Amino acid sequence: MHDDQERIGFEDNAAIVVRGGVVEAVTTADAVRDRPAVERLDAVGQVALPGLVNCHTHAPMVALRGVAEDLPTEEWFNDVVWPVESNLTEKDVELGARLACAEMIRGGVTCFADHYFSMDAVAAVVDECGIRAHLGEAYFSSQGPQGREKSLEFALRQRGGADGRITTALAPHAPYTVDDADLAATAELAREHGLPVHLHASENRDQAETSLARHGVTPIEVLKRTGILDVDVLIAHGTGILDRDLPVLRAASGHTAVATAPRGYLKFAWSTTTPVRALHDIGIPVGLATDGAASNNSLDVWESMALTALIQKSTTGDPRWLTSRQALHHATLQSARAVGLGDVVGSIAPGRRADIILVDLTGPHTQPVHDLAATLVHSARSSDVRTTIVDGRVLMRDRELLTIDVPAVVGELGERMPALLDRSHGKRIQEYDA
Numbered sequence: 070m071h072d073d074q075e076r077i078g079f080e081d082n083a084a085i086v087v088r089g090g091v092v093e094a095v096t097t098a099d100a101v102r103d104r105p106a107v108e109r110l111d112a113v114g115q116v117a118l119p120g121l122v123n124c125h126t127h128a129p130m131v132a133l134r135g136v137a138e139d140l141p142t143e144e145w146f147n148d149v150v151w152p153v154e155s156n157l158t159e160k161d162v163e164l165g166a167r168l169a170c171a172e173m174i175r176g177g178v179t180c181f182a183d184h185y186f187s188m189d190a191v192a193a194v195v196d197e198c199g200i201r202a203h204l205g206e207a208y209f210s211s212q213g214p215q216g217r218e219k220s221l222e223f224a225l226r227q228r229g230g231a232d233g234r235i236t237t238a239l240a241p242h243a244p245y246t247v248d249d250a251d252l253a254a255t256a257e258l259a260r261e262h263g264l265p266v267h268l269h270a271s272e273n274r275d276q277a278e279t280s281l282a283r284h285g286v287t288p289i290e291v292l293k294r295t296g297i298l299d300v301d302v303l304i305a306h307g308t309g310i311l312d313r314d315l316p317v318l319r320a321a322s323g324h325t326a327v328a329t330a331p332r333g334y335l336k337f338a339w340s341t342t343t344p345v346r347a348l349h350d351i352g353i354p355v356g357l358a359t360d361g362a363a364s365n366n367s368l369d370v371w372e373s374m375a376l377t378a379l380i381q382k383s384t385t386g387d388p389r390w391l392t393s394r395q396a397l398h399h400a401t402l403q404s405a406r407a408v409g410l411g412d413v414v415g416s417i418a419p420g421r422r423a424d425i426i427l428v429d430l431t432g433p434h435t436q437p438v439h440d441l442a443a444t445l446v447h448s449a450r451s452s453d454v455r456t457t458i459v460d461g462r463v464l465m466r467d468r469e470l471l472t473i474d475v476p477a478v479v480g481e482l483g484e485r486m487p488a489l490l491d492r493s494h495g496k497r498i499q500e501y502d503a
């Protein structure tokens with residue numbers, strides 16, 4: 070249960086009635102004891118939570134988990150990731166997406182926002198495995214106008230797919246790889262077709278400073294002058310958001326949200342993190358994310374939640390910011406809002422889609438429970454999620470995945486690795502210079 074003041078509530082001995090993929094009622098276990106049901110899940114000793122939302126990832130990049138370690142951002146992109154991605158085939162994307170969905174469902178993620186290439190393959194995996202997703206076909210200006218057109222075509226074709234579980238966005242890569250004219254044209258298309266925009270911007274402080282030195286404006290100011298802030302936009306990272314950007318973001322006429330993926334920032338040794346408190350003060354929701362597994366090494370949103378709470382305490386020097394309840398609010402309602410589903414998922418309440426996870430708190434590392442929010446944020450782990458439900462359909466029951474065959478995916482993906490990882494051609498899909 071939630072309200073808009075970042076307060077959340079828990080109910081003891083509750084029962085959730087789901088019909089047609091929608092939460093029909095939240096009542097007591099006693100009230101439904103004799104009620105007939107097609108399926109009844111007993112969750113004694115467990116907590117039901119809204120499914121987690123991974124607000125920014127590149128799911129197929131699980132195939133590159135661990136291939137570019139202990140490197141600065143520029144070398145990570147230019148020497149490894151972008152050369153390797155020039156080998157990507159649709160089959161690699163499909164298998165990577167399937168493995169990623171398995172990992173996310175196992176970790177209690179019921180929806181993810183993906184920003185990648187060959188996204189029709191990702192959409193097909195979403196359809197088949199039952200998860201919910203917000204998908205965008207990524208593009209660079211180096212692709213010419215075809216990149217943008219392909220992103221639009223994908224967004225229009227897949228919108229509402231997988232029985233309504235797929236929503237879509239236009240997905241320019243970032244202001245340092247997509248020029249102003251292309252961003253302005255994207256904003257125009259977003260307005261014309263009622264589509265949101267999902268992109269990377271002001272990912273780190275270096276990018277903000279380089280943009281200021283070269284163009285006299287910050288990446289956020291670029292979004293403003295190209296009209297991107299006039300439409301609904303999901304900004305990945307924003308750790309380079311400066312004080313001068315805050316009034317610009319506050320004045321945005323579209324719905325603006327930021328996705329934070331803190332593990333990667335720590336790994337890249339970025340000097341700043343997403344300014345969650347400053348964004349809170351200007352009313353901008355911050356959703357939790359993992360980014361791709363090539364930088365984050367996991368798609369564990371549970372971990373993003375704990376890290377966000379810890380890093381906020383550390384960077385603000387204030388143990389009262391962020392509280393566990395606030396962290397849960399980011400993980401649920403704010404994340405749902407960030408991907409444009411604020412009225413659809415993000416809380417367990419009548420009328421919401423039934424995206425629900427059951428978390429086992431009987432383990433020694435979670436007992437006793439004195440403060441349930443703290444137990445969930447700081448003691449529980451993604452492996453404590455026992456059951457994952459999307460749209461009323463059980464995708465994992467008692468830790469067993471029902472829609473994905475992991476050994477088969479791992480086997481097939483493994484055979485493709487030599488071709489995928491070959492960098493002898495000397496090509497790369499893009500140049501990092503930001």
Ligand SMILES: [Zn+2]
Pocket residue numbers: 125126127269305360361
């Ligand atoms: Zn990203």
